[in-house]
Amino acid sequence: MADVFVNLQEKVKHHLEVIYEGVLNSSDISAIVPELISKIGIQSAEDCHYPTPHKNRWDESDIIMITYGDSIVENMDTSEFGYQQKPLKTLLRFLEDYADLIISHVHILPFFPYSSDDGFSVIDYSTVNQSLGDWSDIEKIADKYGLMTDLVINHCSSRSQWFQNFIAKDGIGSDYFFTASPSDDLKAVVRPRTSDLLKEVETASGIEHVWCTFSHDQVDFDFRNPKVLLTFVDIIRLYLDKGTKIFRLDAIAFLWKVAGSPSINLHQTHEVVRLLRTLIEHAEPETVIITETNIPNRENLTYFGNANEAHAIYNFSLPPLLLNTLVTGDCSYLKSWMMSMPPAQNGTTYFNFIASHDGIGLRPAEGLLSDEELTSLANCMQNFGGRVSWRATENGEQKPYELNIALIDALKGTLEGADKYQLQRFICAHAIMLGLEGIPGIYIHSLLGTPNDEEKVLNTGQNRGINRHRWDYKSLVTHLDNNKSVHAKVLSSLSMLIRIRRSQAAFHPNATQFTLQLGRRIFGYWRQSADRQQSIFCISNISHKTKKVRLSDINLIENSLWFDLIGEKPIDPNTEDLVLKPYQTMWISNKSTG
The missing domain is CATH 3.20.20.80 (Glycosidases)
Structure with missing residues (x-):
């Protein structure tokens, strides 16, 4: 465990160097490392866990x-x-x-x-x-x-008391909040709201302008x-x-x-996620982090990092x-x-x-x-x-x-x-x-x-x-x-x-998935278990009219027995077409039970 603990210290320091480049000096960063590790609950090498890389901490039963x-x-x-x-x-x-x-x-x-x-x-x-x-x-x-x-x-x-202390310029929170000047170049700031970005606040030190991404009550x-x-x-x-x-x-x-x-999505933000991931997984390795990033798809995917940021993304x-x-x-x-x-x-x-x-x-x-x-x-x-x-x-x-x-x-x-x-x-x-x-x-x-x-x-x-x-x-x-x-x-x-x-x-959340090509009115995909013992073809009629799907288009293996898990009935291998009522879904499996 001693090696894991030393490795944790080195990783935390590296994260901090990336986050606070140009903000903190090396000695300040070194001083923060043991504080962070202690606060997450790791007081010694015996408390430090080795996080198994690429481990799935979930299965098909998770809802x-x-x-x-x-x-x-x-x-x-x-x-x-x-x-x-x-x-x-x-x-x-x-x-x-x-x-x-x-x-x-x-x-x-x-x-x-x-x-x-x-x-x-x-x-x-x-x-x-x-x-x-x-x-x-x-x-x-x-x-x-x-x-x-x-x-x-x-x-x-x-x-919050923190913000009240910010206004008073005294106590915990007095320096916790981000301020900017109305003269700053803020045109490029991405906002999810139409309210003014900066909130004018009278503090004990004079007028300050607090950054409010969402609302003026959310500082x-x-x-x-x-x-x-x-x-x-x-x-x-x-x-x-x-x-x-x-x-x-x-x-x-x-x-x-x-x-x-x-x-938005600045590299320091990603590094903070990596740091929190490092701390949490060394303290409680079965814990999962999900990032909530309501942004365009390509940007959202970046929060996986190299499997070292979020365990899951929305x-x-x-x-x-x-x-x-x-x-x-x-x-x-x-x-x-x-x-x-x-x-x-x-x-x-x-x-x-x-x-x-x-x-x-x-x-x-x-x-x-x-x-x-x-x-x-x-x-x-x-x-x-x-x-x-x-x-x-x-x-x-x-x-x-x-x-x-x-x-x-x-x-x-x-x-x-x-x-x-x-x-x-x-x-x-x-x-x-x-x-x-x-x-x-x-x-x-x-x-x-x-x-x-x-x-x-x-x-x-x-x-x-x-x-x-x-x-x-x-x-x-x-x-x-x-x-x-x-x-x-x-x-x-x-x-x-x-x-x-x-x-x-x-x-299983990580089971193989392939999208099927069944036209505009039928949406389908294929899932296969990691051991390749089970396949499920998920077929949905997304229209208000009854539709037919050729079994040959789904490419079911003929010598296997297939079963609709939702309809609870076998699929007749001699049938040429599946008939789906409006908005009906079939989960067609080669196993009738899990």
Whole structure:
């Protein structure tokens, strides 16, 4: 272990030299090395683990459910008394009663005290929002389900004590925040919002202009100050101790800022990810890092590094491309993108999702869909009750940045309008996603088939509120126990697909994947297990008309017995054609069980 410990020290020093080149001198960097290693929980060589390179820390059974801590609540009759049960306890109850056999991990969105952005403007990183519960509630969920936790590392709340100390120019945080001058060249800065980049703040030292990538309540940290880095390593250690198995690095692409540059994806940002990876994997080697980078596809892929940055990256191009496929009835763009995606090396994988607490980002579809096609998609979503969020480009133009709509309503029809295939189209979308290379993430409101929450948009004034409904537990149970309700049908159908997926070796996140060429109306791909013992052909009719697929086009091996895992029936080898109803998916396997 001594050699591993020495190697860790050398690696950490190298990371710091890259990050702080021109900022810190060699002696300052050397002094930080032991501090970082100690803060991550490695006090001696005996505490230091050797991280196995290119090890897959996941398998086909891994399914992550994304939820807020209070997506489901139990209200008392008199609301002034608050919730009958702390929401985190209610969440655990829901998981045990309705999701126990289908979920391996739970991503609880920021569960800390906050001032805005539904949790992503953190006031205090060290405590649980008391309206949700406490650390014991988090630990109980973590003990039974793998816990995925947000590390909101780019910014914090302007109401945090750190920022108040910045204003007072005294105490912890007084030098934590990034400032710039309005006279700086900031034209190239890439923004996901239309608000002013700089926030004028009167401090004890005079007027300063604080950098705010997202909103003026979300003030950006200055990682040029190593004390900020040390503080976040402390936070990481706390979350590990509370049961975190997966870290989601929120808005990580914006971490390092340089006036006169785009201030996104800078090499210092990548090096910070590598440093955090090095520290975490030597302390807790089974922990996984996922980077949240809602940016064009080519840039997103760079966060794999050389299998030394993120273990997994959000597959941000999937939601807009799959949505476009199902509302146009044409899978051409989805196929082209799939064929261009590099297979993830062992030790890395994709994090697949088609709905989340945020909207459906359109930047990851730039260069894949034309401006006209993106506009057409946005118009379609507005026809289905959705909203569009905008961003400012370098030349001051407004471009659609995000579609805000509940996924089940996004799929209520096609470009031609709403139709009778909403549920089938919604299940088809998940069947496609669940079979793909990578780990699936399913938003709780997709699992429950929750529609647009227009009232929340009106009450909050936030477009994203449309897909952040808060269920009353008793009301939800009434729906789920009624087999005729849409919510019960969605949960039942998705649970069935997930249970099948979790027992198929060919659905391992790193199993081989090839895209099939079956025309514009049939989307298909082939998965093969690492031992080559199982093949699954995933075939989906993405149109509103019944379609036929020739068995010869799929190229099934004739002397094997094939079985549709979803339909639970064998495939007749003498049949020339497979007949797929509108939005039907078949998972055709040479094994009837996993």
